[in-house]
Amino acid sequence: MNENVHGHCDARFRKVADALGQAIESGEEVGAAIAVDIDGELVVDIWGGHADGARSRPWTADTIVNVWSSTKTVTALAGLMLIDRGLIEPGTPVAQVWPEFGANGKAGIEFRHLLTHSSGVSGWERTVVLEDILDWDKSTTALAAQSPWWEPGSASGYHATNFGHLIGEVLRRLTGKTLKQFVAEDIAGPLEADFQIGAQPQDAARIAEIVPADDPFAGVPPMEQWPELMVKTLAPLAPTPTVANTDAWRAADVGGANGHANARALARILSAISLGGTVGGVQLIRPDTVERIFQEQIAGPDLILAGMPIRWGLGFALPEPTTFPFVPQGKICHWGGWGGSWQTMNPDQRATVSYVMNKMGPGVVGSDRTQRYLGLIYDALS
Secondary structure, three states: OOOOEEEEEOHHHHHHHHHHHHHHHHOOOOEEEEEEEEOOEEEEEEEEEEOOOOOOOEOOOOOEEEOEOOHHHHHHHHHHHHHHOOOOOOOOEHHHHOHHHHOOOOOOOEHHHHHOOOOOOOOOOOOOOHHHHHOHHHHHHHHHHOOOOOOOOOOOOOOOOOHHHHHHHHHHHHHOOOHHHHHHHHHHHHHOOOEEEOOOHHHHHHEOOOEOOOOOOOOOOOHHHOOHHHHHHHOOOOOOHHHHHOHHHHHOOOOOOEEEEOHHHHHHHHHHHHOOOEEOOEEOOOHHHHHHHOOOOEEEEOOOOOOOEEEEOOOOEEOOOOOOOOOOOOOOEEEEOOOOOEEEEEHHHOEEEEEEEOEOOOOOOOOHHHHHHHHHHHHHHO
């Protein structure tokens, strides 16, 4: 295996390890990790490079990193667990469990609209600063009071930052737990997976530093040309990806963007989808709930992501080759994070793939690295 890469991988995935090593050697990567779980076994668990931009701290087996919107994969799973437990149905109006949310034309918004980014509430109506987003009560109260920006259920508009606030407040009303607490106690804890929303202070020394891309929004128009919906949805975080390196960010409950994990942990959690709902004897959801993920809910140009075509199942995206050429066709669901981290779940092959890194690639839906690694992984799986 490449000298820049540590861990283990089955021989058929050797090209994946070589590609990671070459990217580290060239400087394209600073630090990264890749995991592939097949049938409950980690056939790839590799990492390498450095945990900081100065390349003074090695990326180790237990390094974790802010995974941006890859957090949404675990938040969506939490939402599906509410459905699986009979606490809510996809078609239940959100206002039935969160009465304040029914204000100003939102009485008809259903829980499935939150899971499919089609609620019309993709961000905050009034001008918000980061401190507002990190304040749970303040941010959820504001979301409950505002009007939808388009007819709920008529189109998707990526809920970039508030996805976890919306699903998390529903979850809190139903279970009495915060999203952060639910993930810790009902998902990561039982699976012994190294994932958390936010990060505990005692983990600071093992968190990789986020290194921004030169052009974090490559592939979309310059910010000064963004339509109003994009500005209101994306602007609060757009200029400042280094916010992920702050104590305030790590202390908050931002279930759309501030999860901290390594590839191994995400692969373990999300293998629940690939393996019919049960991981290592722990059942998170039933097989019939898993199947609901793969029933297309809405498809078409996304109102926030510059019109990119996206197909949404319940909580996860489904293959759409125009926007996600690195995701194969078939029974696969997926999503990823700003800068390139990515996860795919394939029940037909009982395979789960996860990639995380600290040096962000340009763009908002994968990167050249994402495409390269996933291409090699699925070549090996075919």
